[in-house]
Amino acid sequence: xxxxxxxxxxxxxxxxxxxxxxxxxxxxxxxxxxxxxxxxxxxxxxxxxxxxxxxxxxxxxxxxxxxxxxxxxxxxxxxxxxxxxxxxxxxxxxxxxxxxxxxxxxxxxxxxxxxxxxxxxxxxxxxxxxxxxxxxxxxxxxx
Amino acid sequence: xxxxxxxxxxxxxxxxxxxxxxxxxxxxxxxxxxxxxxxxxxxxxxxxxxxxxxxxxxxxxxxxxxxxxxxxxxxxxxxxxxxxxxxxxxxxxxxxxxxxxxxxxxxxxxxxxxxxxxxxxxxxxxxxxxxxxxxxxxxxxxxxxxxxxxxxxxxxxxxxxxxxxxxxxxxxxxxxxxxxxxxxxxxxxxxxxxxxxxxxxxxxxxxxxxxxxxxxxxxxxxxxxxxxxxxxxxxxxxxxxxxxxxxxxxxxxxxxxxxxxxxxxxxxxxxxxxxxxxxxxxxxxxxxxxxxxxxxxxxxxxxxxx
Numbered sequence: 512x513x514x515x516x517x518x519x520x521x522x523x524x525x526x527x528x529x530x531x532x533x534x535x536x537x538x539x540x541x542x543x544x545x546x547x548x549x550x551x552x553x554x555x556x557x558x559x560x561x562x563x564x565x566x567x568x569x570x571x572x573x574x575x576x577x578x579x580x581x582x583x584x585x586x587x588x589x590x591x592x593x594x595x596x597x598x599x600x601x602x603x604x605x606x607x608x609x610x611x612x613x614x615x616x617x618x619x620x621x622x623x624x625x626x627x628x629x630x631x632x633x634x635x636x637x638x639x640x641x642x643x644x645x646x647x648x649x650x651x652x653x654x
Numbered sequence: 655x656x657x658x659x660x661x662x663x664x665x666x667x668x669x670x671x672x673x674x675x676x677x678x679x680x681x682x683x684x685x686x687x688x689x690x691x692x693x694x695x696x697x698x699x700x701x702x703x704x705x706x707x708x709x710x711x712x713x714x715x716x717x718x719x720x721x722x723x724x725x726x727x728x729x730x731x732x733x734x735x736x737x738x739x740x741x742x743x744x745x746x747x748x749x750x751x752x753x754x755x756x757x758x759x760x761x762x763x764x765x766x767x768x769x770x771x772x773x774x775x776x777x778x779x780x781x782x783x784x785x786x787x788x789x790x791x792x793x794x795x796x797x798x799x800x801x802x803x804x805x806x807x808x809x810x811x812x813x814x815x816x817x818x819x820x821x822x823x824x825x826x827x828x829x830x831x832x833x834x835x836x837x838x839x840x841x842x843x844x845x846x847x848x849x850x851x852x853x854x855x856x857x858x859x860x861x862x863x864x865x866x867x868x869x870x871x872x873x874x875x876x877x878x879x880x881x882x883x884x885x886x887x888x889x890x891x892x893x894x895x896x897x898x899x900x901x902x903x904x905x906x907x908x909x910x911x912x913x914x915x916x917x918x919x920x921x922x923x924x925x926x927x928x929x930x931x932x933x934x935x936x937x938x939x940x941x942x943x944x945x946x947x948x949x950x951x952x953x954x955x956x957x958x959x960x
Contacts, residue, residue, distance in 0.1 A: 521668075521669075521672065525672065525676075528676055528679065532679055532683060535683060535687070536683075536686070546694060546697050546698075547697065549701070550697055550700060550701050550704075553701055553704060553705070554704060557704065557705075557708045561708070561711070561712075564712070564715075565715075604754065604758070606750055611750070611753065611754060611757060611758075632708070633759070634708075634712050635712060635713070635716060635754070635755070635758070635759055636716065636719075637716045637719040637720055637751065638719075639719050639720065639722050639741075639742070639747070642742060642747060642750075644750075644751065644754045644758075646758050646759070
C-alpha cells in the first residue's frame with residue numbers, strides 16, 4: 512500500500528515536471544521566431560523607405576497632387592513581399608509663422624490592417640525647392 | 655527480509671536516477687532559457703543598431719539637401735554639384751530642419767546631436783559651410799551659406815593626390831556680355847596665365863569650362879596645366895554693361911601654402927559641377943561636422959562625419 516502510494520506520487524511529480532518543462536519549451540520556441548520576424552519586418556521597412564527616398568518618390572510627393580502621390584506610393588508598395596501587409600502615412604510640414612504646420616497628410620493603406628502585430632519604421636525627407644519637410648511612417652505586419 | 659532489502663535498494667536506485675534526470679532537465683531548461691535571453695538581447699541590440707544606422711543615414715542625407723549640395727563618389731572621382739549663390743536662406747532652413755528633427759523625429763529612446771571637429775555639441779545652424787575631401791584636406795567652401803564666393807583650396811603637400819580637377823560652370827545668368835564678334839579666347843588672364851614648365855614645382859591639371867547655355871568658353875591654356883605658385887585672374891562680364899554683372903576666376907596662390915581656385919561673382923547665378931580626379935579610391939567626402947545618434951538603452955550610438 513505504502514509502496515504504491517510512493518510510486519504514484521513519484522509518477523505524478525514526474526508528469527508535473529515534464530509538463531512544466533514542455534510548456535516552458537513550447538513558450539520559448541514560439542517566441543524566438545516572432546522576434547526574428549519583427550527584425551525582418553523592420554529591415555524590410557527601412558529598405559523600402561530608403562529606396563523610395565533615394566529614388567525621389569518621397570520628395571516628389573511635395574510637388575504633386577494627392578491623387579498622383581497616392582498612385583506613386585501604391586505603385587511602389589506593390590514591390591513589398593507578398594506575405595506582408597502595409598500602410599504608409601506621409602505628413603508634410605511647412606513653416607508658418609513660428610510653427611511647423613501640416614500642409615499635406617497622405618494616408619495609403621496597401622492592405623487593410625487586420626489587427627496583427629505591426630512594426631513601424633520612419634524616414635524624414637526634405638524638399639529644398641519647396642522649403643518643406645516630410646515624414647513617412649510605414650507600418651508592416653505579416654499577413 | 656532479503657526481499658525487502660532488494661526492493662529497498664532498487665527504490666534508492668530509482669530515486670537517484672529520477673533525481674539525476676530531473677536535475678539534468680532543470681539544468682537544460684536553465685541553460686536554454688539563458689541562451690534564449692541572450693539571443694533576445696542580441697536581437698534587440700541588432701534591431702536598435704539597425705534603427706540607429708537608418709536614422710543616421712537618413713539625417714546625413716537630408717543635410718546635403720538642406721544645404722543644397724550634392725556629392726558623388728565614383729571610384730577615384732569625387733563630384734560636387736552646387737548652385738551659386740544660395741537660392742534660399744540656408745541658415746534659416748538649417749534651424750527649421752533642426753526644430754523638425756526635435757519635434758518629429760527624436761523619440762524618448764533616441765537623441766540626435768551635431769558635433770564640431772573637437773567633439774563638442776553645436777547647433778545645426780553652426781554647421782561650417784565647407785565640404786572636405788579627406789584625407790587630402792581638399793576644402794570646398796564659402797565664407798557663409800549665402801554662397802557668394804566659392805573657394806577650392808588644397809595644401810601644396812597634397813597636390814600629388816590630385817590627377818585633375820574639372821570645373822564646369824553652366825547655366826550662367828545673365829548671359830555673357832553681348833559682343834557680335836564673340837571670341838572667347840579674348841578673355842584675358844591678369845597677370846598672364848602661367849602654364850607649367852621645367853621650373854614648376856606645383857603643377858596642377860585643371861580644366862575650366864564656362865557656359866551661359868548659348869555660348870561656351872573653354873580654358874584652352876589650362877590643358878597645359880597651371881603653375882599653382884603663381885596667381886592669375888580672369889573676369890567674364892555678363893549681361894548689359896549697366897547690369898554690372900561679372901564672374902571672376904582666380905587660380906593659383908590663395909594663401910601661404912594654399913593653392914587653387916576661387917570663383918567670385920556679382921549680380922549673377924550659376925550651376926557649378928566640380929570633379930576631382932584623384933589617384934586613389936581611398937578618400938571620403940564630408941561636411942566637417944559629425945552627427946551622433948544615441949540610444950538611451952544599451953549605450954549604443956553611431957557617430958561619424960556627415
